[in-house]
Amino acid sequence: MIYIISGILCGCITIVAMIANSHLAKIIGVFKSTLMNFVVGLISTILLMILVKKSVDLSFSSYGNIPLWAFLGGLVGVVVVAGSNIVIPKIPTIYTTLMIFIGQLFTGILIDYLRVGFISKGKIIGGLLILLGIIYNSNVDKKELII
């Protein structure tokens, strides 16, 4: 249950962060706002670590067995920002969430399959229901926009 609430909370925080970032991007540009995003995030993380008195183990041996690609999340994040910057202004907003979610959902299911070795029917049926819900609500918004 704690994970379900955490997941929903994560989405809520994401929206607020996205709004703050988009306001900042309007003033200083998308990439500089991304830069500030990482700078503020990094400083906050360091302060947080000092606060909880977390010691950092910098010996190579503890990182040696981590696959290299696992380090690239931050890089992919920057590609996401760059890609969104190009794509999102060019498509109607009501499609953006839907299209991004389709990509996330099917990649998510594929990744779960690669990690666990099977795809549960619930994930697929549940995913399709979520898609239907998003499409339905997009259409409600669409009608409003046309009128």
Place this chain on the structure above:
Amino acid sequence: MYKASAVFIGILIAIMVSFNGVLSSFTDRYVSILIIHIVGLISVIIVLILKKEKFKIPKKIPFYLFSGGFLGIFVVFLNNLCFNSIGASLTLSLSIFGQLVLACFIDHYGFFGLNIYKFKKKKIIGFLMVVSGLVTMIIY
């Protein structure tokens, strides 16, 4: 054509969440967030250099606009936590649900200086479908 490219962004987000999640399973919650931010910072600095942008930041920017980076660490933390316990697809679906609900709420009241778009009762039907989808994913 561009509609399809938004799907690609979704794919990248799923990959990003998985990379970060795997990293945090090897290290710990703090060190992984630290590494993710250092790698991201280096990447965006390279982009800025390639685009030949100046690093000058105007001074008169309201302080709260920088809160995105602070909030971002909680997003990464929660994503990593969920990814390693409930998997990629459910983590991403729950996050989308949180985004949809809060976005409606923000639109309805016009928070953060955004335009007001009143909530339409018809959308409850869509949300019920989304919730039933989430429940199906969780139970099976």
